[in-house]
Amino acid sequence: MRxxxxxxxxFHKKAFAHLATLMPDGSPQVTPVWIDYDGEYxxxxxxxxxxxxxxxxxxxRIAICIQDPDNPYRYLQIRGKVIQITESxxxxxxxxxxxxxxxxxxxxxxxxxxARLIYKMKIEHIQNR
Numbered sequence: 489m490r491x492x493x494x495x496x497x498x499f500h501k502k503a504f505a506h507l508a509t510l511m512p513d514g515s516p517q518v519t520p521v522w523i524d525y526d527g528e529y530x531x532x533x534x535x536x537x538x539x540x541x542x543x544x545x546x547x548x549r550i551a552i553c554i555q556d557p558d559n560p561y562r563y564l565q566i567r568g569k570v571i572q573i574t575e576s577x578x579x580x581x582x583x584x585x586x587x588x589x590x591x592x593x594x595x596x597x598x599x600x601x602x603a604r605l606i607y608k609m610k611i612e613h614i615q616n617r
Contacts, residue, residue: 489611491525495564498554499525502589507532508551509543517543522585523554529608530566533582536575536603544570550609561617568612578604 491499505523508516519540524531530552534541544550548570556562579595582604586595 489614490528491530491564491566491611492614492616495616496525498556498564499523500588501557503554503557505532505552505554507540508553509540510547510549511543512546521552522589523552524581524585529571529610530568531581531609532607533578533585534605534607536605541573541605544573544607552609563617565615566609566611566613568610570607571610572606572608574606574608575603576606578606581606 503523504520506518507521508518511517517539521532521534521540524533532552549567550570551565551567554564554566582595583593586592590596
């Protein structure tokens with residue numbers, strides 16, 4: 489399943505996504521994230537050990553909602569599963585996202601010892617408005 493053509497612009501704008509994961513007790517946990525799309529998979533980046541990382545490793549089912557910053561009534565909701573978590577190129581990926589969202593060449597909030605990760609989401613359901 490692919491993102492509809494008329495919503496691809498959301499991945500080029502500074503549109504924040506809200507990522508929903510499941511806590512151990514089944515309750516939802518929502519976090520704003522920077523978002524990317526490679527033409528097949530939705531990608532986002534985080535740090536090893538964060539709550540969303542722990543939740544995804546336990547239960548890979550997630551939902552993401554991306555709201556158009558130019559029209560808050562236009563959004564894209566995506567449900568699916570994280571099928572891959574990797575450190576490979578994660579530092580370069582967060583720098584790419586920092587260019588998009590902050591207009592800087594390097595992600596400015598790096599902490600010594602943090603392991604960056606890329607999460608790859610397989611799309612199973614799309615709803616748009």
